[in-house]
Amino acid sequence: MSVRVRFAPSPTGPLHLGGVRTALYNYLFAKKNKGVFILRIEDTDQNRYVPGAEQYIIDALHWCGLDFEEGPGINGAYAPYRQSERKAMYRKYADQLIESGNAYYAFDTPQEIEAMRERLKTKENPAPQYDHVTRSAMKNSLTLSKEGTERLVAEGKYVLRAKMPGVGDITFQDLIREEVSFPAHALDDKVLFKSDGMPTYHLANVVDDYLMKITHVIRGEEWLSSTPLHVLLYKFFGWENVMPQFAHLPLILRPDGNGKLSKRDGDRLGFPVFPLNWKSPDTGEESKGFRERGFLPDAFVNMLALLGWNPGTEQEIFSMDELIAAFSIERIGKSGSKFDFEKAKWFNQQYLHKKSAQELAALLQPVLKQNGIERENAFVEQVCDKLRDRVTFVEDFLTAGIYFFKRPESYDEKTIAKRWNPESKTVFEKLMSELAALQDFSSAAVDKFVHDFVAENNLGLGDVLPVFRVLLSGVTQGPAVFDIAALLGKEETMERMKLGVEKLG
């Protein structure tokens, strides 16, 4: 049987790191096994629907290179792929459960359920459930007469609840955790069908996975404890033989302290938790994405893949194809991983370093344009080449190399205080006049010229180099001064020296 997996997010907001990783692992597993990767939108809760969230999810997957073969906008043999559009399909299965006695009608109002919880609440049991014990004291088709039930059903105000067995253990195999077992007495009678006519996640999910012939359910660990219900549902429907295999992924945790990574953590610690920028339609609040923060999609995906999975070798840099080849569910860890932004930066740096000057220039040009800088590509490529080993993000080329595009407006004070003395002006004027005669202005030529000048004038390199650098760039760090001079060209180099020497007096 060919592998079919789905990523099934709820469009309640932007995808976060954990969601993208779940999608990635599904994608890798599908590709590894020559299977199909499906996107299914689980929008059964109208109240939590957020406009734009679905498009965001699709955009984010696309940016990461996680292209789905079936899903909204693409469709395929099992369309539609939005649960809201599949609404009519679920009723039949709900009725089937009623008929087989595995589900029942319940008519309790929220207030009545709350009253039950209040009444039964004890110190030992602060949150009594609607379950195999309490249902006998509630308003449902199990306690009401046939006529009473029919009358209330006719009124249309009801939900369908799963009739959980109450005894025995529900045991299933998890690809990551091996055998997992839950005592049935602790499971509650979950609502399967809501009074608004929509199924809940549990019903829709199982029915759709069945109808779409899903073979492996790879999802977050937050679903582990509702899996016994899902397993039971497969049994109730008589679908045990086609029940998918489960793999529950450990969560991505916040970098400091404990708990699940949240948007707040990102804001507080200064890093994104979403792949792309997101603007909340409610509050108008904007959240920065990894893309906008300067991450390359390949680096982002690579980083995410290694957060909870490892190849068992010491290789850390993987292209998507390499990830597909190396991936296996068996090598996914069991425990949650704390997200480390420093390591994420390292991945981006590694990818930037690997890129050619042409590729880097193509990435940098738009950034330059945004900042009102127009330069020919040949020059930008050379700047990228010189700066490549000193940057983590594309934007760094501009911030760290601004002097390639603009004359310095100030000079590093420390250097001036330490290196600019009364004789400096004379020395630099002499240097400039001799430099004016230099025909070859290549880096190597300027290098040789300056060294000769220092030797002939009985100076130390320290008397010339630091100031020379600061006159050209304003700052103390950067590529070799001679490279900067050569790139700037003779004319600009001379001009900057002249302006600087005048300014410093």
Added chain:
RNA sequence: GGCUCGUUCGUCUAGGGGUUAGGACAUCUCCCUUUCACGGAGGAAACACGAGUUCGAUUCUCGUACGGGCUACCA
């Protein structure tokens, strides 16, 4: 509270009954460079705790602690 999953350097992790417990990020030192990086060399740094099994447990078992998840007509 109940149910459940988990626990190797600060972080991501490898390993697995007998290892100098390996790598990467971060950190520190040195080299390269009269800059900053990159790169190279080296350092510091971990098996949560207690029993049991065993000739021997970090590895197996059971407890404990700690942490996560779930405990909605949310997913």
